[in-house]
Amino acid sequence: MPKIIPFNGIRYNSKNISNYICPPYDVISPSQKKELLGRSIYNAVKIELPENYSSAKENFDKWKGEGCLLKEKLPSLYLYEQSFKYKGKKYIRTGFFALLKTEKLGKSIFPHEKTHSGPKIDRFNLLKVTKINTSPIFCLFSDKKNIFYSISNRIKEKKPTSIAKLSETSEKVWAINDMKIINILKKMLDNNKILIADGHHRYETFYKFTKGGYVLTFLSPFNDRGLLILPTHRLLKDITKKEIKNISKYFKTSKDWDFKFYFKKCFIDVKTAKKNKDIPIKYLHSTILKNKEVNYTKDEREAVEKVDSGEFAVAVILKPMDIKDLEFVVKKKILLPQKSTYFYPKVSTGVVFNELD
Known part of the structure; x- marks a missing residue:
């Protein structure tokens, strides 16, 4: 069964951490990195996406020495809330940070996407030099009895430990060192199945490096109202x-579409055949996209523009994956193609660090 423990997290010595936290490494563009560095010389991007691995370790140790980073006195879990808007609708996603014991995938912790080798090598080298969990794994768990919902609502009545106001999100953190609450959350995960929502590379890297150590993890329930999955x-x-x-061979045109194929100035809305029992995105990759070099974008308008400009021949527009499909993936132990899901927004880096002993 999944096992979590509290930890003495390392956090910024500031109530307002807006200028210090950053997105995870895989979504930071060169221009955004420059902007983050301009916010503060202590921005977490220096640790998460450093010029070189040794500089990340040097900066982290220096910041601790200067008192910019402080280690929690008591073992804690950390309630974490992200408020954001998407297409005019307000969402609030809530979960908590803990250390999750890593294990061979497929027992009680499950992946849902295939991974690339490149990012794993990069994250392994960073971990090897720094001995720090810079950004967390993002996992989902089942909470049908709403245990977490009840606890988090009570905790939110108190003043947060730290806050952040970013361009896309407002964030709040509450340190939890009450062992009664911690034990309830630990027991809540008994006989649970954990799905890695984001951070497959980091999980595999950490498991390889520690051979079963405890990794920094953000856990949120499947039924959280703020859970938003966008397509890539x-x-x-x-x-x-x-x-x-072959498009007409594998798919049929339908207003109730699974995908839209976009050729220059032309959309074709298609649906997978009823007899096909595969998750649509998996079926797409096993047919039309099989053995093809695929590029990705999260922006539908950008996809269309890239085809219209002649840079690409065709775009495949996807729908967001339904959370029920994701739960089905866990139940059936299905592995989806890379970039099948994009959980928006990303969990910020620098909210809390975990330093390996």
């Missing part, structure tokens, strides 16, 4: 006439 659209440089004909 596909782009192909080329597509043959035979492959275009």
